[in-house]
Amino acid sequence: MPMEAISSNQMFGGRNQQYSHYSETLTCNMRFAIFLPPQAEKSNKVPVLYWLSGLTCTDENFMHKAGAQRMAAKLGIAIVAPDTSPRGNSVPDDEAGAYDFGLGAGFYLNASQQPWKTHYQMYDYVVSELPALIEKNFPVSDKKAISGHSMGGHGALTIALKNTDKYTSVSAFSPIANPCNCPWGQKAFSLYLGDDKSSWEQYDASLLLQKTQYTLPILVDLGDADDFLENQLKPQSLVDAAKVSNTNLALRMQSGYDHSYFFIASFIEEHLMFHEQYLNT
Numbered sequence: 533m534p535m536e537a538i539s540s541n542q543m544f545g546g547r548n549q550q551y552s553h554y555s556e557t558l559t560c561n562m563r564f565a566i567f568l569p570p571q572a573e574k575s576n577k578v579p580v581l582y583w584l585s586g587l588t589c590t591d592e593n594f595m596h597k598a599g600a601q602r603m604a605a606k607l608g609i610a611i612v613a614p615d616t617s618p619r620g621n622s623v624p625d626d627e628a629g630a631y632d633f634g635l636g637a638g639f640y641l642n643a644s645q646q647p648w649k650t651h652y653q654m655y656d657y658v659v660s661e662l663p664a665l666i667e668k669n670f671p672v673s674d675k676k677a678i679s680g681h682s683m684g685g686h687g688a689l690t691i692a693l694k695n696t697d698k699y700t701s702v703s704a705f706s707p708i709a710n711p712c713n714c715p716w717g718q719k720a721f722s723l724y725l726g727d728d729k730s731s732w733e734q735y736d737a738s739l740l741l742q743k744t745q746y747t748l749p750i751l752v753d754l755g756d757a758d759d760f761l762e763n764q765l766k767p768q769s770l771v772d773a774a775k776v777s778n779t780n781l782a783l784r785m786q787s788g789y790d791h792s793y794f795f796i797a798s799f800i801e802e803h804l805m806f807h808e809q810y811l812n813t
């Protein structure tokens with residue numbers, strides 16, 4: 533699995549880098565960003581926080597806007613941010629070029645319907661191929677946590693709930709918490725997964741959460757000035773699901789914050805400190 537370096541910048545004593553590589557899972561070239569804290573050396577492997585971004589994002593939005601690197605450098609945590617969909621001329625996109633489906637909107641699932649199925653396998657890419665690539669090529673341990681925003685919050689929650697053995701903790705900002713019941717999720721799931729709604733359930737955090745009692749530490753932040761709150765994000769579904777399964781869910785409604793990276797930047801250090809408790813034990 534050869535990788536090509538795209539950029540490398542020193543930051544808080546560590547390095548912020550971008551690489552491209554050919555993904556066997558997505559059958560296209562992909563780009564990811566990685567921040568390595570100063571503690572990362574061959575003899576000292578650091579744990580990793582995987583960050584999944586939202587609709588319209590690439591590997592760059594989080595690294596440029598969230599301001600996570602200062603605390604990650606202090607705590608000795610690497611951050612890996614993949615792209616949000618397969619990319620390239622051979623990858624099909626929404627016919628009308630809509631922002632909420634196709635390129636930049638892979639929804640962190642394995643598509644079962646053509647023409648999407650050939651490339652849109654973001655679930656397997658994030659769960660298996662990318663960590664294997666990272667652990668082979670960088671001074672990181674196999675200790676992993678996962679977080680994300682909006683579509684990426686949905687990805688982080690569903691991936692963690694389906695792989696509790698792989699992640700020490702999960703957090704999310706403004707996640708699409710019940711995609712089976714909101715316009716973004718219904719559009720993506722019907723096209724990627726088809727009309728059989730039973731196949732959608734495995735990618736819905738609220739439906740997963742209500743079925744099983746989880747011991748995985750879960751932190752979710754939302755802003756009460758988020759325009760997408762009621763129509764797309766549906767945090768109450770997550771709260772209700774956690775009650776049904778008696779799972780401990782820390783969900784915080786932050787006053788005055790919206791859906792933007794200004795909100796993420798305001799609380800990302802708390803999320804890093806939350807994950808550090810479990811990554812370093």
Ligand SMILES: N[C@@H](CCC(=O)N[C@@H](CSC=O)C(=O)NCC(=O)O)C(=O)O
Nearest residue numbers: 586587588589593631681682683684793
């Ligand atoms: N263009 C859209 C909204 C797009 C948007 O808000 N994207 C968010 C994620 S939304 C859920 O996944 C985002 O992170 N954008 C990138 C950024 O750097 O801010 C619209 O007009 O509604």
